[in-house]
Amino acid sequence: xxxxxxxxxxxxxxxxxxxxxxxxxxxxxxxxxxxxxxxxxxxxxxxxxxxxxxxxxxxxxxxxxxxxxxxxxxxxxxxxxxxxxxxxxxxxxxxxxxxxxxxxxxxxxxxxxxxxxxxxxxxxxxxxxxxxxxxxxxxxxxxxxxxxxxxxxxxxxxxxxxxxxxxxxxxxxxxxxxxxxxxxxxxxxxxxxxxxxxxxxxxxxxxxxxxxxxxxxxxxxxxxxxxxxxxxxxxxxxxxxxxxxxxxxxxxxxxxxxxxxxxxxxxxxxxxxxxxxxxxxxxxxxxxxxxxxxxxxxxxxxxxxxxxxxxxxxxxxxxxxxxxxxxxxxxxxxxxxxxxxxxxxxxxxxxxxxxxxxxxxxxxxxxxxxxxxxxxxxxxxxxx
Numbered sequence: 001x002x003x004x005x006x007x008x009x010x011x012x013x014x015x016x017x018x019x020x021x022x023x024x025x026x027x028x029x030x031x032x033x034x035x036x037x038x039x040x041x042x043x044x045x046x047x048x049x050x051x052x053x054x055x056x057x058x059x060x061x062x063x064x065x066x067x068x069x070x071x072x073x074x075x076x077x078x079x080x081x082x083x084x085x086x087x088x089x090x091x092x093x094x095x096x097x098x099x100x101x102x103x104x105x106x107x108x109x110x111x112x113x114x115x116x117x118x119x120x121x122x123x124x125x126x127x128x129x130x131x132x133x134x135x136x137x138x139x140x141x142x143x144x145x146x147x148x149x150x151x152x153x154x155x156x157x158x159x160x161x162x163x164x165x166x167x168x169x170x171x172x173x174x175x176x177x178x179x180x181x182x183x184x185x186x187x188x189x190x191x192x193x194x195x196x197x198x199x200x201x202x203x204x205x206x207x208x209x210x211x212x213x214x215x216x217x218x219x220x221x222x223x224x225x226x227x228x229x230x231x232x233x234x235x236x237x238x239x240x241x242x243x244x245x246x247x248x249x250x251x252x253x254x255x256x257x258x259x260x261x262x263x264x265x266x267x268x269x270x271x272x273x274x275x276x277x278x279x280x281x282x283x284x285x286x287x288x289x290x291x292x293x294x295x296x297x298x299x300x301x302x303x304x305x306x307x308x309x310x311x312x313x314x315x316x317x318x319x320x321x322x323x324x325x326x327x328x329x330x331x332x333x334x335x336x337x338x339x340x341x342x343x344x345x346x347x348x349x350x351x352x353x354x355x356x357x358x359x360x361x362x363x364x365x366x367x368x369x370x371x372x373x374x375x376x377x378x379x380x381x382x383x384x
Contacts, residue, residue: 113283
C-alpha cells in the first residue's frame, strides 16, 4: 500500500495558489495525495479531493460538521502525514487527527502568520493565542514563516515536538521576473498608460487589514508634486466601493485604476515603478515577494511580514505607523530618482532568488518531510 499524505485548509484555492509544487513532489515520491478543504476546484497532483463544510469564522456552526467530516476522512484513510494550513484548517484538522497521531500519523501545521502578534487587537490575543498554544501539543512540526512568529512560539513554550522556520511558500522566480526598459515602455503602452506615468501597484482584497484607504490618502498627498502618478489597485472585496468614494472625495479618482480581480499579476508587476503595501498585519506576504522578484522597489507600512522581507535602503522602505507624510516622501524620492528605484529593485530580485524562490523553499520542505517520513516509519514499527 502506498504512503499517503493529506493536505487540509479552509478553502481549496489556497492549494492552487501556494502548494502545488509540494503536492507534486509527494506524487513524484510515489505517495497518494489527498486534499480536504471547502470548494470544488479540480487540483492537479491530487488523488482524492474532499469538499468539507469549513468556514473562516471560528464560530460558524458549519465548522462542527467540518470537524466530523475531517475525523471520518482521517480515521478511515490512515495517513502517514497530515499537513494543515490556515487558522481554522489548522484547528479542526489537529483536533480531528488526535487519534491518528497515536498510531504514527505525523501532523504538520504551517502558521501563515499568527493572528496574535505585536500590534494585533486584544481580541485576537484572547481568542487565537490560547487556541494555538493548546493545539501545539497535538502538532509534530509547527512551521512558522517569519522570525517574529518563530520567536513567539519558542519563547512562549508552544509544546509542538518541533518548531521550524521556513521561508514561506516560495515564489516562482521564472514566472515573476524583471523586464527591460524597452519592454516596460511597451507594456505601459499596451496597458493604456503613458510612458511617463509613475505607476504604483498594490494587489490585495479590499478590507480593513489591507487598508487601501491609506494609499488613496498618500496619493492625495503627492498628486500636485507627481501629477503623473497612477495608483493601480488589483482586487475585490467589501470595501471596494468605500475606497472609490474616498478617491472621489479627495479628488484623485482620475489617478486610480481599480482593476478588479486579476490572474495576470506577473504581467502587470514588471511594468510598475513602485509596489506599495498598506496592510496592517502580514505573515510573509507573497505579493511583496512577487514584486521583489520582478525587480520592483517596495514602500510599505511596518508589520512583521514586511519587516521580514524589506530592508530599508536596500529593497525600499518600511514606514512605521500610518505616517502619510513619510510614506509620501519616499514615493516622491523614487519619482525623482528613478535610478535609485532600479538599484533597490535589483537588490530585491537577488535576495528573493537567493532565499525565497520555490526551489529554495522546496529544498527546506523536502528536508522536513523526509525527516517526518523516517520518524513515521520508526513509530509504526514501535506500535507493531
